[in-house]
Structures are given as structure tokens and as C-alpha cells.
Amino acid sequence: RLLWERQGPVDFDGQFFKLHHARLDTEPYDGKVPPIWVGCSGPRMLSITGQNANGWWPVGTLTLEGYVSQLSALHLAAEQAGRDPAAITKAGFITCLIGDEGEVAEMIRQPLVKAFLLQVRGDFLAAQGFVHPMGEHWKGIHDIDPRVLTRERILRFLADVEPGAVLAALPHGTPRR
Numbered sequence: 001r002l003l004w005e006r007q008g009p010v011d012f013d014g015q016f017f018k019l020h021h022a023r024l025d026t027e028p029y030d031g032k033v034p035p036i037w038v039g040c041s042g043p044r045m046l047s048i049t050g051q052n053a054n055g056w057w058p059v060g061t062l063t064l065e066g067y068v069s070q071l072s073a074l075h076l077a078a079e080q081a082g083r084d085p086a087a088i089t090k091a092g093f094i095t096c097l098i099g100d101e102g103e104v105a106e107m108i109r110q111p112l113v114k115a116f117l118l119q120v121r122g123d124f125l126a127a128q129g130f131v132h133p134m135g136e137h138w139k140g141i142h143d144i145d146p147r148v149l150t151r152e153r154i155l156r157f158l159a160d161v162e163p164g165a166v167l168a169a170l171p172h173g174t175p176r177r
Contacts, residue, residue, distance in 0.1 A: 004033040035089075041070055050077025055089040059141060067092070097172035104172050105163075113170075114161040115154075118144055120169045128168035133160035 002010055003024035012019040028034070035054035040046055049056050050073070058070055075085035095116060097107045107113050117125070121140040122132035132138045134157060 001033070001036070004028060037089075037091075041066075043073060046070055046073040047077040050074045050079075050083070050085070050088070051081040053088060055091060058090070058092045095170055097167075097170055098175055100174055104167075108163045108166045111158050113166060114158050117161055117165060117169060118149075118157070125165055125168065128165070130162055130165040130168060132165075133157045 002012060002019075003022060009021035009023055010019055011021065036052065037055035037057060038045065038049040038053045039057035039059040040049055041059045046056075056074055058067055071090065074088065074090075078085040078088060097104050097113070099107065117133065119141045120132070120138075122134065122136040122138035124140075125132045126136055134143070
């Protein structure tokens with residue numbers, strides 16, 4: 001924001017980043033700076049998002065209860081920062097499997113559907129009664145690292161996915177349900 005709001009070189013000495021005579025010569029589109037969106041789920045980042053962001057993408061939220069808990073933390077952080085929580089745009093999407101019982105059974109055998117569990121935390125699956133194929137300490141989307149997830153490791157992961165674990169992580173059922 002500092003680079004968008006000031007003209008000319010900017011100096012900044014923060015805890016994690018330093019800027020020395022930094023410039024951003026791109027003009028804001030239509031005179032407006034772009035909104036800052038943060039995708040997060042943990043307490044520290046929800047606090048930072050509530051204090052500073054224009055939008056929130058709820059990463060790793062798999063249950064209504066989880067979403068409500070994260071949203072409450074976001075709102076509290078915004079209020080403590082003197083911001084209106086309603087001014088923060090909230091987004092999200094739910095991946096679900098829609099079909100009759102046989103169709104859903106076929107879907108959960110597909111590698112792409114099984115791969116969804118790479119985004120799911122090990123502790124979430126443990127709470128549902130399943131062992132995550134990547135281990136109990138797997139942090140979901142935060143642990144996805146293409147340098148470490150070799151083809152062989154992903155194939156091993158896919159072979160170890162329990163169908164019930166996929167159903168525990170994804171809403172599923174008929175269109176009516």
C-alpha cells in the first residue's frame with residue numbers, strides 16, 4: 001500500500017522486509033489501487049487479515065463450524081483494529097460430489113478427486129477418524145511443495161487414500177440432498 005500511496009522513492013524498515021528507494025511506477029487502474037486479499041486459516045494470519053486486508057479467502061475451511069470460527073476471529077481482529085468487519089469481502093467455494101450413490105462411489109476412485117486430500121490437514125482427517133496418507137502432521141495446502149512431491153510420492157499417496165476419507169472431507173450426495 002505504501003508504494004501505491006506515495007510518489008517517488010519509498011524507504012521502509014519493517015520486521016521482515018526493507019525497502020530502500022523503492023518505486024512503483026505503475027498507475028492505479030481507474031485511479032484506484034487494487035484491493036489486498038489474503039487466503040488464510042490460522043489465528044495469526046486471520047488477525048493480520050482483519051487488521052489490514054480488503055478481502056479474505058478462507059483456505060482449508062472444510063466445515064461450517066471451521067468457517068464460523070475463522071470468520072469470528074477475522075471479525076474480532078477487524079473490530080480491535082477499529083475497522084468495520086463488513087468492509088472486508090469474504091469469499092470461498094465448496095467442492096462437492098453430486099450424484100447418486102453409485103456415481104459418487106465412482107468419483108471417489110478417480111485420482112483427481114483423491115488428490116483433493118492433499119489440501120486437507122492431517123488433524124482434520126484424524127478428527128473424522130482417518131489417517132491422512134501424508135501423515136498426521138500434514139498441513140494441507142500449506143505443505144504442497146512441487147520440489148518435494150515427486151511423481152512417485154503422489155502415486156503412493158493416491159494408492160493410500162481411503163474412500164471414506166474423501167467422503168469425510170467433501171460434501172456429497174444427490175442433487176436433491
